[in-house]
Amino acid sequence: MPSHDAVVVGGGLSGLTAGLALAESGADVALLAKGMAASHWVHGGIDIADSGQASSSAAAAAALASLPGHPYAVLADDLPAAVAEALRRLADAGLPYRGGLDAPLEWIPTAIGGLRRAAILPDGQATVLDPWEADEGLLLVGVERYRDFWAGYAARNLAAAEWPGGPARVHAAVVELPGLARLRNLTPLVIARLFDDPVWRRSAWPLIRQAVPAGRWRIGVPAVLGLDRHAEVLAEAVRELGPVFEMPSLPPSVPGIRLHDALRRRFEASGGRLEIGFGVTGVERSAGAVAALETAAAGRPRRVAAGVFVLATGGLAGGGLRGLPGGKLEETVFGLPVSSPSADRWFSGEPLGDGVELERAGIRVNADLRPLDTAGRVVLDNVLVVGSELSGMRYLSERCGDGVALASGHRAGRLIGVGQRATATTTTTTTTRRTAS
Amino acid sequence: MTFTDAADRHYPAFSTDACIKCNVCNTVCPVARVTDLFPGPKYVGPQAQRFREAPRSADHSVDLCSGCGFCTRACPQGVRIAETNSRARAEMVEERGSSLRNRVIADTDLLIRLGVPFAPLANFALRSRILRWIGERVVGVHRSAALHPFARRTFQAAVARRRVSDDRGPDRTLIYFHGCAVNGFETSLGRDAISVLERNGFSVIVPPQSCCALPMISNGLYPQARAKARRNLTVLGDYARRGYRIVTTSTSCGYTLKAEYAEMLDLDDPDARAVARQTWDICELLGDLHERSKLDTRLAPLDRELPYHPPCQLKAHGIGTPAMDLFALIPGLRAWNSEHDCCGAAGTYGLKRERWQIAQDVGRGLFARLRERPAPDMACDSETCRWQITASTSIPARHPVEYIAESYRRWDAAHIGEVARAEAGTQLGAT
Numbered sequence: 001m002p003s004h005d006a007v008v009v010g011g012g013l014s015g016l017t018a019g020l021a022l023a024e025s026g027a028d029v030a031l032l033a034k035g036m037a038a039s040h041w042v043h044g045g046i047d048i049a050d051s052g053q054a055s056s057s058a059a060a061a062a063a064l065a066s067l068p069g070h071p072y073a074v075l076a077d078d079l080p081a082a083v084a085e086a087l088r089r090l091a092d093a094g095l096p097y098r099g100g101l102d103a104p105l106e107w108i109p110t111a112i113g114g115l116r117r118a119a120i121l122p123d124g125q126a127t128v129l130d131p132w133e134a135d136e137g138l139l140l141v142g143v144e145r146y147r148d149f150w151a152g153y154a155a156r157n158l159a160a161a162e163w164p165g166g167p168a169r170v171h172a173a174v175v176e177l178p179g180l181a182r183l184r185n186l187t188p189l190v191i192a193r194l195f196d197d198p199v200w201r202r203s204a205w206p207l208i209r210q211a212v213p214a215g216r217w218r219i220g221v222p223a224v225l226g227l228d229r230h231a232e233v234l235a236e237a238v239r240e241l242g243p244v245f246e247m248p249s250l251p252p253s254v255p256g257i258r259l260h261d262a263l264r265r266r267f268e269a270s271g272g273r274l275e276i277g278f279g280v281t282g283v284e285r286s287a288g289a290v291a292a293l294e295t296a297a298a299g300r301p302r303r304v305a306a307g308v309f310v311l312a313t314g315g316l317a318g319g320g321l322r323g324l325p326g327g328k329l330e331e332t333v334f335g336l337p338v339s340s341p342s343a344d345r346w347f348s349g350e351p352l353g354d355g356v357e358l359e360r361a362g363i364r365v366n367a368d369l370r371p372l373d374t375a376g377r378v379v380l381d382n383v384l385v386v387g388s389e390l391s392g393m394r395y396l397s398e399r400c401g402d403g404v405a406l407a408s409g410h411r412a413g414r415l416i417g418v419g420q421r422a423t424a425t426t427t428t429t430t431t432t433r434r435t436a437s
Numbered sequence: 438m439t440f441t442d443a444a445d446r447h448y449p450a451f452s453t454d455a456c457i458k459c460n461v462c463n464t465v466c467p468v469a470r471v472t473d474l475f476p477g478p479k480y481v482g483p484q485a486q487r488f489r490e491a492p493r494s495a496d497h498s499v500d501l502c503s504g505c506g507f508c509t510r511a512c513p514q515g516v517r518i519a520e521t522n523s524r525a526r527a528e529m530v531e532e533r534g535s536s537l538r539n540r541v542i543a544d545t546d547l548l549i550r551l552g553v554p555f556a557p558l559a560n561f562a563l564r565s566r567i568l569r570w571i572g573e574r575v576v577g578v579h580r581s582a583a584l585h586p587f588a589r590r591t592f593q594a595a596v597a598r599r600r601v602s603d604d605r606g607p608d609r610t611l612i613y614f615h616g617c618a619v620n621g622f623e624t625s626l627g628r629d630a631i632s633v634l635e636r637n638g639f640s641v642i643v644p645p646q647s648c649c650a651l652p653m654i655s656n657g658l659y660p661q662a663r664a665k666a667r668r669n670l671t672v673l674g675d676y677a678r679r680g681y682r683i684v685t686t687s688t689s690c691g692y693t694l695k696a697e698y699a700e701m702l703d704l705d706d707p708d709a710r711a712v713a714r715q716t717w718d719i720c721e722l723l724g725d726l727h728e729r730s731k732l733d734t735r736l737a738p739l740d741r742e743l744p745y746h747p748p749c750q751l752k753a754h755g756i757g758t759p760a761m762d763l764f765a766l767i768p769g770l771r772a773w774n775s776e777h778d779c780c781g782a783a784g785t786y787g788l789k790r791e792r793w794q795i796a797q798d799v800g801r802g803l804f805a806r807l808r809e810r811p812a813p814d815m816a817c818d819s820e821t822c823r824w825q826i827t828a829s830t831s832i833p834a835r836h837p838v839e840y841i842a843e844s845y846r847r848w849d850a851a852h853i854g855e856v857a858r859a860e861a862g863t864q865l866g867a868t
């Protein structure tokens with residue numbers, strides 16, 4: 001059976017952050033994930049926290065840290081280093097981001113013409129953070145036949161919206177890009193891959209330029225400016241079109257995939273390995289600790305041992321929690337106790353407003369990220385829990401999902417790094433298997 | 438086993454209800470990446486599935502799926518997309534029939550029976566541009582498709598006079614499932630595999646066997662595939678139930694024995710279950726020996742670069758890349774992983790006139806990477822991938838175990854006269 005210093009379960013932002021911290025500190029670490037993570041769905045920016053009023057992410061995170069049971073109550077100290085490190089890694093991987101914890105939270109437009117606040121965005125989106133000059137308009141450019149970005153609809157919504165500090169005017173245009181008329185399946189990935197092709201690009205820029213009316217504009221386009229050669233495409237777009245920024249739309253999210261790819265490349269360059277399709281199906285325990293995991297494999301489960309395990313399975317959306325008939329929630333890997341509001345209150349609240357109660361469900365941990373039972377006792381000594389699997393937050397309304405993922409991943413790396421690489425004794429082991437959902 | 442377990446296993450289409458239409462599968466599909474003819478796994482899988490009533494073949498583009506399985510593994514919700522699509526193709530074939538071409542190229546046993554006795558003639562035909570052109574027009578096999586020359590004698594014939602008994606028991610005896618590639622085309626791989634296993638202390642039995650049936654499964658010919666599979670299960674099941682391990686050098690045959698007999702063909706009797714449990718990819722087995730410090734590591738240096746491409750079918754095993762771990766044991770060998778998703782071959786997919794270009798486009802990135810860092814040859818665990826890579830890059834491709842065999846041979850040559858070998862061979866490996 002293969003054996004590692006550490007095994008991370010889950011390949012999202014939190015798992016990759018923990019894995020990177022461990023791999024960079026020289027640990028032998030394997031990252032196993034059932035499938036791809038939320039990164040393929042989300043906007044590719046990094047949300048630390050936002051209350052709607054706070055001036056910066058740091059201030060909003062500090063407010064959340066004062067809420068009892070919130071992950072930031074434990075993690076706030078790690079946040080500055082975690083964010084700095086993530087931005088450094090991404091820049092090194094060729095995907096630079098702008099902004100930071102203390103940068104002002106600015107109102108930015110969404111693909112349907114709503115507004116949200118952001119302070120840390122990839123360079124491809126960051127131009128939208130610049131203050132709007134008095135004579136500067138926003139031009140949304142859609143792509144003919146691409147169904148997930150309706151420039152006219154978004155522009156109408158934005159024109160009607162109260163956008164503090166926003167542009168004086170909003171305008172929409174739709175362009176016919178070369179070759180798309182022949183295609184039947186126009187996903188953002190298809191267009192992004194076309195932009196990766198320098199020859200195709202050369203014929204696309206003039207068509208987009210033609211759609212720009214006279215005057216001074218900043219141009220918002222769907223987030224399709226290249227996949228593997230994004231930096232090159234973006235630089236060329238700015239040369240050809242002037243100030244331009246990407247607006248993420250429905251999944252698959254090209255900026256999210258770039259983020260995932262960049263972290264994954266870094267992780268593998270530091271000697272780690274990310275295995276997708278390795279859902280955990282069983283656990284081998286010995287004396288209050290986990291000795292090994294079983295992962296789904298053809299024919300028979302595959303066992304993998306480690307001294308310490310990091311649980312980064314993403315909560316309800318990621319597959320780390322599952323609802324059972326009768327109103328119970330189950331943690332899907334170790335069967336850890338789940339902290340959750342009672343079932344009759346799960347859906348009280350506004351899903352798109354302050355959020356529903358169920359969002360708070362997750363695993364309660366101590367400052368060492370060890371899982372706790374209802375009495376506050378550590379359940380498993382060599383398991384650390386990170387990311388959206390943690391209880392006590394509502395990442396959609398508090399906009400803290402990415403920040404919690406980074407801070408907890410960072411702390412897991414730090415804790416394991418300082419000698420807690422405990423090796424579990426493998427004397428009496430019992431194996432429990434769960435059936436895949 | 439609960440009802441849902443059984444349902445998961447035999448009705449992968451049930452899992453499509455869990456699809457949230459997030460499109461992750463479409464982002465990893467190597468075929469949708471290169472052709473607009475294939476709308477991607479989400480559309481032909483979970484989306485088309487809800488229309489598969491009568492007639493069941495609502496969406497014919499499912500036939501463009503190459504069966505690599507990346508979609509299933511990437512799915513955040515655990516939807517069995519590739520399995521659903523394979524079954525959908527089989528239902529389509531059942532309803533609308535199959536081309537003669539597909540039935541012929543899927544019947545590897547038949548091809549070997551016809552080709553091997555007339556190997557000189559057949560190989561001449563394979564090399565003849567005019568005959569290949571006619572073959573494309575008349576049969577529909579692309580004139581540039583990767584077809585390996587036939588062996589002069591089948592592997593089965595070559596080992597017919599070997600007599601190996603199973604009386605050393607399941608710990609010291611392995612059952613070798615060589616598959617069609619070794620039987621009709623790459624017989625020296627079979628010899629290397631046996632020598633590597635014997636050197637590690639095992640007796641190796643080569644039972645009579647049929648094609649694993651994967652080419653039939655991937656062409657939607659399930660009834661024919663079931664007949665082949667049953668024949669294999671009768672022979673292999675007996676060993677497997679008695680605890681013998683079955684070893685394969687074809688990672689795709691191995692995956693078929695482990696997973697597809699049950700998941701695609703609904704073969705779920707004690708024989709099938711025992712065979713699934715007891716089948717090992719040869720690199721998986723050697724890697725396992727090494728983890729238990731039982732591998733003979735007297736390996737001579739091979740001072741060179743070695744490009745390695747892990748095939749899709751290997752990834753489906755869920756065992757990582759054991760070949761890379763083995764390469765690390767050979768002094769001087771600098772193996773590097775292609776990190777490319779798929780070579781395009783996908784078994785018989787890349788042979789077909791109407792699919793050949795798609796297969797080339799899928800493999801393009803891999804071919805470019807191999808050409809960038811030239812090496813005398815490269816390694817890959819699956820035969821049709823090897824043939825595709827060689828046909829597309831002119832770089833010879835070998836199975837990983839052939840490098841292990843070569844390293845052992847060099848060690849032997851350098852230590853000629855040392856008698857320790859035979860004894861050590863019996864202490865190591867077998868448990």
Ligand SMILES: Cc1cc2nc3c(=O)[nH]c(=O)nc-3n(C[C@H](O)[C@H](O)[C@H](O)COP(=O)(O)OP(=O)(O)OC[C@H]3O[C@@H](n4cnc5c(N)ncnc54)[C@H](O)[C@@H]3O)c2cc1C
Binds near residue numbers: 009034320389403
């Ligand atoms: C639709 C959506 C929108 C969001 N929008 C925002 C936003 O705007 N701002 C924000 O801050 N946050 C947002 N989030 C929160 C987002 O989840 C976090 O920001 C962060 O990406 C979570 O990362 P994670 O690593 O904790 O989990 P995930 O990214 O969910 O990763 C979970 C991983 O665990 C794996 N896994 C699960 N179960 C198993 C198992 N049994 N065995 C093996 N592997 C397993 C999964 O396959 C996956 O790889 C959003 C989430 C979703 C789902």
